Amino acid sequence: MLDSNKDSLKLEAMKRIVAMIARGKNASDLFPAVVKNVACKNIEVKKLVYVYLVRYAEEQQDLALLSISTFQRGLKDPNQLIRASALRVLSSIRVTIIVPIMMLAIKEAASDMSPYVRKTAAHAIPKLYSLDPDQKDQLIEVIEKLLADKTTLVAGSVVMAFEEVCPERIDLIHKNYRKLCNLLIDVEEWGQVVIINMLTRYARTQFLNPNINVSSDKEKKAEAAALAKRKPYVMDPDHRLLLRNTKPLLQSRNAAVVMAVAQLYFHLAPKAEVGVIAKALVRLLRSHSEVQYVVLQNVATMTIKRRGMFEPYLKTFATQLLYSFYFFCSWRFSPILYKLFNPFEKLNINNKKMRGCFSCPRQTYIKSVDKDFVAATIQAIGRCATNIGEVRDTCLNGLVQLLSNRDELVVAESVVVIKKLLQMQPEKHSDIIKHMAKLTDNIQVPMARASILWLIGEYCEHVPKIAPDVLRKMAKSFTNEEDIVKLQILNLAAKLYLTNSKQTKLLTQYVLNLAKYDQNYDIRDRARFIRQLIVPTEKSGALSKYAKKLFLALKPAPVLESPFKDRDHFQLGSLSHLLNAKAGGYQELPDWPEAAPDPSVRNVEVFSLLERVTTLTSVPEWTKCSSREKRKEKKVEKPFYSDSEGESGPTESADSGKFRRTPTRSRFRLGGGGGGGGQKEGVEERIQEAGARKRKVRLHFCFCVLIPEIRCYALNICPSEQSSESDERKRARKSKQQKSESESETDGDEESDSESSQSESDDSESEVDVKNKKAVQSKAPSKPVIKETKKEKKEMSLLDLDDFEPAPSPQVTPVNSFLSSSLVTDLEGLSLSDSVLSPAAISPSGTQKCYELLHRISGEGLSVEYCFSRQPFGPDANMVAVQMHFANSAATDAKNLHMEDVKLQSGMRVTDFPEIELLPAGETTTAVMGIDFCDSTQAANFQLCTHSRKFFVSIQPPVGELMKPVFMTENEFKKEQGE
């Protein structure tokens, strides 16, 4: 039929052939006959011939060459669509001989007028690359050219080609980065996914980690509000551009796009902004079940990897998630749900709504036969209870209720979980143990029976009456039990024998005899072992003494952990992440760079335009947005530069990095200028600290309760004791926390674990706590006075707000400094106000805060802390004294501690501390240095050198530590105070 003249017959024939191909049958014999028709006029026939060609050309390379000339002709066609389709088919024919032809065609097409043809060229690039990898260099050139393309049509395809051919050539992206960001929203969906993924990787190499400060210091969290303002980190405007431009894509109908944006935010956004993805992710759960599957996996990782991330949104998120889950997801995902429960449940089990929700899966699962799910849910409840002490009772009660369930599986699983829970606090729950003892009559699941027996044995002293009775019953049914139960019966017998040998001696003997003739050798073994150990005979002298210790040793409570922790190293949303194995072609997500690479690489002609921007009226369309912003910023920028500390001549590109910083800095100058304002703020801060100490403690308490994960993280186990304790007791205990914890024997091994880990990781925090407490106590009497001065202070500050010159006018300064010192003395409990004016006396001992300069780890054993001693610095009154505590915890001595290479903002000065010649291992010492911060909050950077190493460190003053000493008499003070 193919040889027929009639198109309709040809068409019919081709249709049959294609249908054969579609069904997977071999039609390669017909190749010569089909190829002849490649030049056929009828479009449908032609298309089908193309389909055939693409399918079989690889197998029949020689014959396929016959058709090439047709395509070459097609490439020159005036119609762009014909050009494109010719290129498409040509590049799809996998015949190595035509590689040069293809290369030529691609190069030509890449500079075609029509964007559609260029798009096809972009598609052809990976095809050619897979055919002949040697062409890589030439192809990269083409990619580079196409990357510069400004149409949305091309962008997605060329990035795809980039990802397949040369993902390592990140430098090609620099110049196109901003364009891609701006185009992103108009690119078709599939292109968006590819571009977003690529940009995620790009951003990871080019920008600084926005969370670097947040995650590093816990102690600061308490006063995060104050500190947040002067974070040294400033987000690169390009980084911001990316985040801003991807955000609307969360609204996309395409789940892949939403997920891509979500992972981008997860990997790149500052902590505070990540929450926006939560809603969109919940929405995805209403999609097809396959989508749910992938999304749930990813959400599970997100919540586990960064527990704090969803914190503010957790409640709503979890509620929605679970409801959505309940409604829309099939039960096939129960194992994932189980993983998910872990982080969520912690916060929400107390929530009434949640409980409603929990009950619904519970009801459903009893009906469902999915055993995994039953187990998963109950285990999840168990894990929840382990991790939040507060809800443990609730959970236990819930589980005990489950015990009366008729479904044996549920009961069994509950028993196992309860066992684990009780192991943590057995004393309180003897009634539960009793209840469980009763259950032995009914429960048949061996695991559960064994668990109950173990519990009873373990805590037999709590239930002295019931335990022997249980043993009696068990002895009766011993022969019919499963092995695992028999073993536990033996254990129970042994333990009872040791604690209560009067009642149980005979029973134990009986059980041991039964076991002696058991079929299972494990049991025979165990019986023999126990007999030797506990029954006093003449031979077994030595060991039996320790029998009690052996059997009734305190067992550490188990740690219930989520099994979903290990896949965080893959980029979210990727196949590799889902499979938890590296898939071919997976590009590692690089770590954040230590220092930001030069942002100027991304500057295209935008910046040259920028300089002429005042005269220019037309800006290329895609740069409009960004350049306009820049222009605005630049305008605002001008005055700041003129009066800020003479920061001179940074390059254009460096400016762009600093745009956002400058306004902030100037704000600080407003607040911190002239010494007075700054002190005021600082003092207020301290007043709040003092006045609100109660609140603070309470807040702290809330903090513990609300964010157990964070603490769990640090403590490794839950702060169960703390949070389950009543508010008041807690407060009373707070100051003695450390001591009492280490002393409390009842808490068992567990607590001491927490203690040690706490003292490691939370050291600074608790120290601060204690200090605060002390400070609070010492400050208490001075409170009313402070309040007075504060009021008046406010009026004062109105005056000097106008005045933020580094050298303040003479009338204002004395007042300021006078007040500041008076406040300092106030804070000392007014003890100094009458006569003593020696500088040494003005040292607020307990109130000062230590900041870390060099951590023990990074300093290789040398740790340095500094605090603002609030004493006048002798040599220069303008300088602030900074007291440094050196501690050498390394094994070797540190010699010649001194500072070097001081980098300062202009106007600032530093007096080095005297060189410390020797700091022996394990010793500590202090030194004082002076810094004139020039009333700014700029950091002083310098190198701290030992004989062998140099460490880069920086000291940044918090507002309120910049003080100036002033001497005055009591009368003067009172006079000033009265004003």
Add this chain to the structure above:
Amino acid sequence: MIHSLFLINYTGDIFLEKHWKSVINRSVCDYFFEAKEKALEPENVPPILQTPHHYLINIYRGKLFFLAVIQTEVPPLFVIEFLHKVADTLQDYFGDCSEGVIKDNLVTVYEILEEMLDNGFPLATESNVLQEMIRPPTILRSVVNTLTGGSNVGDTLPTGQLSNIPWRRAGVKYTNNEAYFDVIEEIDAILDKSGSTVFAEIQGVIEACVRLTGMPDLTLSFMNPRLLDDVSFHPCVRFKRWESERVLSFIPPDGNFTLMTYHVSSQNLVAIPVYVKQNISFMETGSCGRLDITIGPKQTMGKTVEGLLVTIHMPKAVLSANLTATQGNYTYDLATKVLVWDVGKLNPQKLPNLRGSLSVQSGAPKPEENPSLNIDMKIQQLAISGLKVNRLDMYGEKYKPFKGVKYLTRAGKFQVRT
């Protein structure tokens, strides 16, 4: 990216294969069949399988498996979304996406697949563009084609792909220009025993049917856009205008499409249209139980509730139900233990009631918990969230279109616990 696609039916026959790169032998599907065996239910096949050399990603739609074979790293959602897009497109074309239909149109399907992907990367996925290239079969056309020898493949090459708005084909012409929007809302809710709401939210979707000549630029505005909690749009909607002005500005695709979906989750905004008084109890000893259900209107905004249907999954032990309904009729399926009460229209004057006794298998223990009631209903001309379309403006074209908005509320997963 996507290497090959296999369409597999319920019984495990591969009836279509398409390769976008080198051919992959269909024996790769054996891994999938293995997993399918293991999973028992077709819904339970894991969507993503790993084999030594390939990764298999499958979706299950309309009793068919769409199985994509990939070799390298690619976001799984990308593939899954694409497969669903394929299924959607086929549905668009043939009105149904089943094995029979695909087998009948095997060549067309093959051509569509050829156009959708190029070298494994999506090329033309908008059905507007595709329909321009490969025309959907109609009875009339197939008759004409057999008579004249014409073809299904468009003779003009598609222009939609060239524009920045790939979802709309060029040169659309209608004699009647019309634009219809259906605002459809579904209430998902759980009511507890006492009738108070445990959980409620509204899922909304705006389905559009736009048949307008030329390149119209439409702007749809709402009376109360703040209501919407979470939205997602068809790509034609301009995000920027939504963010700044809360209006939907778009150049619509031609024909039917989903303009946006939204979500109202704030519970106090979710009105519950009906209340249910129910009492289902089983005697501790005797082999019977009682059932008494009354349904009445609650917050219906003055509209009538229609198509009311109550479904109860009874416990296994319930043998039969002997009930009387004041309105509608009930059926009890002994095999599946499902009691269905078809109420129909809800009359506020005379509340429908269903009461009577249930006979329980003698000797069987009392069922552990009472079954919950699933309620289905419909309210015409009402969007329960109160969302209202304010106006629709058209720019770019001169004619006056005919505009229409329809509202519909229905129950999604509406459950009453007992």
